[in-house]
Amino acid sequence: MLTDSYNPLEGKMLSILDKDGKIINKDLVPDISDDELVHMYKTMLLTRILDIKSLQYQRQGRMLTYAPNQGQEATQVGSIAASEKKDWLVPAFRELGAWLYKGVTIEQIFLYWYGNELGSKFPEDVNMLPICVPIASQLPHAVGIGMASNIKGEDVVTIAYVGDGGTSQGEFSEAVNFAGVFNTPTVFIISNNQYAISVPREAQTKAKTLAQKAIAFEIPGIQVDGNDILAVYAAAKEAVDRARNGGGPTLIECVTYRLGPHTTSDDPTIYREDSEVEHWKEKDPITRFKNYLIKKKLWNEEMDEKQKEEYNTLVNNNFKKVEESGLVPLEDIFKYNYEEMPENLEIQYRDYVKYLREEVK
Amino acid sequence: MALLNNISAITEALDQEMGRDNTVVVYGEDVGFEGGVFRATVGLQKKYGKDRCFDTPLAEAAIIGSAVGMAVNGMKPVVEIQFSGFVLPGLNQIIGHVARYRNRSRGRYNLPMVIRMPYGGGVRALEHHSESLEDIFAQTPGLKVVIPSTPYDTKGLLLAAIRDPDPVIFLEPKRIYRAFKQEVPKEDYVLPIGKAKLVNEGSDITVVAWGALVREVQNALKDLKDEGISVELIDLRTISPIDRDTIIKSVQKTGRFLVVHEAYKSFGPGAELISIVNEGAFLYLEAPPTRLTGFDVTIPLPKGEHHFIIKPKQISDKIREIVSF
Numbered sequence: 028m029l030t031d032s033y034n035p036l037e038g039k040m041l042s043i044l045d046k047d048g049k050i051i052n053k054d055l056v057p058d059i060s061d062d063e064l065v066h067m068y069k070t071m072l073l074t075r076i077l078d079i080k081s082l083q084y085q086r087q088g089r090m091l092t093y094a095p096n097q098g099q100e101a102t103q104v105g106s107i108a109a110s111e112k113k114d115w116l117v118p119a120f121r122e123l124g125a126w127l128y129k130g131v132t133i134e135q136i137f138l139y140w141y142g143n144e145l146g147s148k149f150p151e152d153v154n155m156l157p158i159c160v161p162i163a164s165q166l167p168h169a170v171g172i173g174m175a176s177n178i179k180g181e182d183v184v185t186i187a188y189v190g191d192g193g194t195s196q197g198e199f200s201e202a203v204n205f206a207g208v209f210n211t212p213t214v215f216i217i218s219n220n221q222y223a224i225s226v227p228r229e230a231q232t233k234a235k236t237l238a239q240k241a242i243a244f245e246i247p248g249i250q251v252d253g254n255d256i257l258a259v260y261a262a263a264k265e266a267v268d269r270a271r272n273g274g275g276p277t278l279i280e281c282v283t284y285r286l287g288p289h290t291t292s293d294d295p296t297i298y299r300e301d302s303e304v305e306h307w308k309e310k311d312p313i314t315r316f317k318n319y320l321i322k323k324k325l326w327n328e329e330m331d332e333k334q335k336e337e338y339n340t341l342v343n344n345n346f347k348k349v350e351e352s353g354l355v356p357l358e359d360i361f362k363y364n365y366e367e368m369p370e371n372l373e374i375q376y377r378d379y380v381k382y383l384r385e386e387v388k
Numbered sequence: 389m390a391l392l393n394n395i396s397a398i399t400e401a402l403d404q405e406m407g408r409d410n411t412v413v414v415y416g417e418d419v420g421f422e423g424g425v426f427r428a429t430v431g432l433q434k435k436y437g438k439d440r441c442f443d444t445p446l447a448e449a450a451i452i453g454s455a456v457g458m459a460v461n462g463m464k465p466v467v468e469i470q471f472s473g474f475v476l477p478g479l480n481q482i483i484g485h486v487a488r489y490r491n492r493s494r495g496r497y498n499l500p501m502v503i504r505m506p507y508g509g510g511v512r513a514l515e516h517h518s519e520s521l522e523d524i525f526a527q528t529p530g531l532k533v534v535i536p537s538t539p540y541d542t543k544g545l546l547l548a549a550i551r552d553p554d555p556v557i558f559l560e561p562k563r564i565y566r567a568f569k570q571e572v573p574k575e576d577y578v579l580p581i582g583k584a585k586l587v588n589e590g591s592d593i594t595v596v597a598w599g600a601l602v603r604e605v606q607n608a609l610k611d612l613k614d615e616g617i618s619v620e621l622i623d624l625r626t627i628s629p630i631d632r633d634t635i636i637k638s639v640q641k642t643g644r645f646l647v648v649h650e651a652y653k654s655f656g657p658g659a660e661l662i663s664i665v666n667e668g669a670f671l672y673l674e675a676p677p678t679r680l681t682g683f684d685v686t687i688p689l690p691k692g693e694h695h696f697i698i699k700p701k702q703i704s705d706k707i708r709e710i711v712s713f
Contacts, residue, residue: 071451115461148639156460157492161484164419167450168485171457171465178439178463180412185457197477201450363491366498367555369582369629 029055029265030247030277035238035337040282041262042252046310048318049184057109057261061325067108067128068320069334071313072099074124075132076338078287081140084346085291093140096123098254098286099220101312104128105259106216106281109267110186116155117169117187119162121218125188129155133342137349142357144363154183162223165194166202166215173211173276184212184270186263192223194240195231203278207244214263215278219253220285225298241278252310253281257319284310315350358384392572395565397539398428398504401546402466404576406436408469412550413458414441416451425470426506448478452503454515457486459499459555466550472507472559473516479524486555486674486705487530499555502546506562507535508600508650509682510697519687520651525557526628526660532556533627537602539570541625544579552581559627561599568603575618584631586638590620592711593644596661598624598637601648601698608703617711627657635661636668643674648703650696653681675713680706 033039039178043052050056052187059067078097084090095105098320101126107116116122116129126136130153139146139158147157159165169187176183193199194217204214221228234240241248247266259281266277284307288295295304361376362368368376392400414429420443423430432441439631444451448469455465469475477484482503489497509518525533532554536542542560549556587602588609597605602623609619620638624630639645645665647658658679665677680698688696 117457144492144494147492148496151496156497157489159485161480164449164480164484165454167453167481168457168460170450171454171459172461173457174454175458175461175463179461197447198449198453198480201445201447202453204445204447205450205454358493364496365490365532370632371629 028247029262030249035236035248035250035280036242036321038235040250040252041258042255043257044255044315044319046315048266048292048315048322050319055261057257057264061323063108064320064323065325067104068316068326070104070124070128071256071316072331072334073127073338074100074103075200075313076335077123077127077136077342080339080342080346082287082291089350091140091142092290092292094121094290095287097119098284098307098311099218101256101259101316102216102218102253102281102283104264105256106214106279107186109260109263110184113183114154114267115169115183115185117165117172117185118156118158119165119188119190119193119218120158120160120189122188125153131152131155133345134349137346138352141349143352144359151160163189163196163202164198165189166198166207169213169215170202170205170209170211173213174204174209176212177209182271184214184267186214186216186253186267188216188218190223191217191219191228191231191237192226193217194237202279203240203244203246203276207246208275210273210275213276213278214266214270216263216279217278218283219280221293222285222289222299224289224293236280238278238280246276246278248278248280250280250282252311253283254315256312256316283312389571389573391569392539392543393544393566393569394536394539394560395426395428397572398544398546398560399430399432400572401543402429402432403435403527405547405550406432406440408576409464410440411462412464412466413439414466414468415444417444417446417470419443419468424468426562428504429468445552448474449481452478452481452486455501455503456481456489456499459501460497464500464503464550464680466502467665469503471504471517472505472521473519475505475521479699481555482525482527482531487528490554491530498553502549502555502556503559504558504560506565507559508561509687509693510600512693515689517590518693519565520649520682522559522627523651523656525638526657530555531628533559534581534625535559535561535599535627536562536625537599537623539572541579541585541623543572544577545581545625548578548581551578556581559599563600564603579625582626582629582631584634585618585623585625586634587594587623588619588621590618590642591647592618592642593707594620594622594638594642594648595648595707596622596624596636597648601650604698604700605648605703607700611704612707615708617707619707630660632665632668634663639665639669640672643672645673645677646680646706646710647678648680650682650698652684653679654684656681675710678706678710
C-alpha cells in the first residue's frame, strides 16, 4: 500500500515523474493504457487553453469573475482519471480539468462563469454536484453521498475536492470524521496550491503536512507531488479501489501551486515574489507529462501544436455561443426555488411582469 | 384510532413512513440506540436496523450536510437537531445549500429531506434550549417551515413533510410534547403543507398563532366567550409558505387582527403577517393589526423566563384592547 510506505509524518511525498518527465520510481508507474494517457494529457491541455482564453475574455470585459487553474492540471485530471463514470465528483471551485474529464461541457463551464445557473445543471449522466463556493462546505455532501452508497449497497465512489485553506474549516474535520465513522467510499483530494487567496499554507496550520490530518481520524492519508500526474493517479487509484472494496475513505494531499491569481479580482504580486512563481513554473505539470509522452512516443510537438490550435477554435466557438445566449428568462429566477411555485412567489412574479408591461407603455 | 401525545405522534409517523418507503433514513445525535433525548425515535433502530436509524458524531453541520448528499443520492433523510438552539453551526448548510440546491442546479437536484428540531421556551431549560427561530428559516427562499400544534397535525404534517419534494424544516414545540393526548387515526394520512387550520370560528377578531401558542390562545378564549367577544382562531401550521388566503378572508370578515408568537418581535413572523393583512384586507380594518410576541431580548434563563413566555391573560387583555379600539 502506498499509504503504508509514504507516511506523511515522516515527510515522505510520493513522486513518480521528475520535473523533466523522467521516471524516478519505476516500480510505482501506474498501469494506464496508451490511449488513456493521451486522453489525460489532452484534457490537461484543454484545461490550460480554456483557462488562458477565459483570462483574455475577462480582460476584454467579456467575462465576469473567473478562478484560474494554471499549474494544478495534474492534480485535477490525475485524481478524477482514477475513478469511473458511475462515481461522483464533488467539486470546490478550482478543478476545471476534473470537470472536463467528467463530461461537463465547455459551454456549461462558460455559462457558469458567465453568471447563468444553467451552467450548474449538468447532464443526468454526469454524476457531479454544482460548484461550491463556501469553502469546505461541500465535503459533508460527499460523505452523505457515500453514506447513501453504503445503505444502497452500490459500489460507487465519491471523489471530493478541497483546497489547503479549506482544511482549516470545521466542516472539513466534521466530514472526514463522519467518513471514518461511517466508513464511506470517499476520496478526499486536497489541492494544496500553497495559498488561500493571500494567506500562505504555513499560516493555515502548524501541521507540517495536510495529509497527516488523516491520522487523527484513523484513515489512510498520503502526500503526493500534485504536479506529477502519475503520482496523483497512483495514489488516487489505490484510494478509489480501497473505497470501492469497502475499505473506506482516504485523504490525499496533492502538493501543487496556483501559478495565476486566486480569481481575476486578485493581484498575487502583492503577496508573493516573482521568483517563487518562476520556481514553480519549472515544475509545470503539463510540460512534464508532455515530455514523458514524447519519450514514450505517444506524442510529439507537431501533434501538440495541432491540438492546441484545435482547442483554441473549440473554446472560442463555445464562448461565442455562450456570449450570444443572452439573459436568464425572468420566469427561471422564480420557478426553481421550489418544485411548485408558492403563492407568495406567484404574486411577486405576476406583479413584476405587470410592472414591466406597463413600463414599456 | 390511538391516544397519542405529540412525541408519540412523531414516532408513529416516522415508523409508518420507514415501513412504507425504504429510502427514508432517520439519524442525528442520540437518535439511534437511545431513541433521541425526547424519545421521538424510540424503537426505530431496533425495528429497521442501524442502516436506517442511527447515531452520528456530534456535529450539526455534518448531520445536515450529509443529508444533502444522501438526498442527492436517492435517500429521504429525516435528521434530528437535538434543540433548535444547536442548529446554528448547521445554518451554513441550511441557508447556504439545503435551501439553494434546487435553484442552483436548475431543478436537477431536489432535496427531499426533513430537518426536525424541538423549539421554543417554557420548559425551564438551560441556555440555547428555548429559542424560537422560525423567522430565520421562513426568511430563506427554498425552505418550507412547518410547526404542528396537536398530535393529529403532527402525524399528518410530518408524513407530508417527508413526502414533500422540497426540504422542510419541521419545528416541534417541545413545551407541548407531552402536554396532552388526542385520538389519532392509525392509518396513513397527510395534511397539506401551506394550509392554515381554522380552529375556532368567530366574528369580532382574527387571531393567528402556531405551535404551543395555539393552546394558550384557546385558554384565553374561555373568558372572552362569557364577555361576548367572538374570536376566530387560525392555527397557521405552515410558517412558509404562508396561507395568505385564509388569513385575508378571515380579516375581511372580522375586521380585526392579532398575531401571537414567541419569536422575537422586530423583523419577526408577526410583521410579515401584518403586512399580508394590510395588503389584502386594509379597507376592512377596524383597528390596527397587532402582534403580541416575545420581547427583543435574549430569551431569559428559567428564573426570568416567565416574563418572556406569553400567558393566556396577556392574550385576552390584548384582544379586549383591540376589540374596544
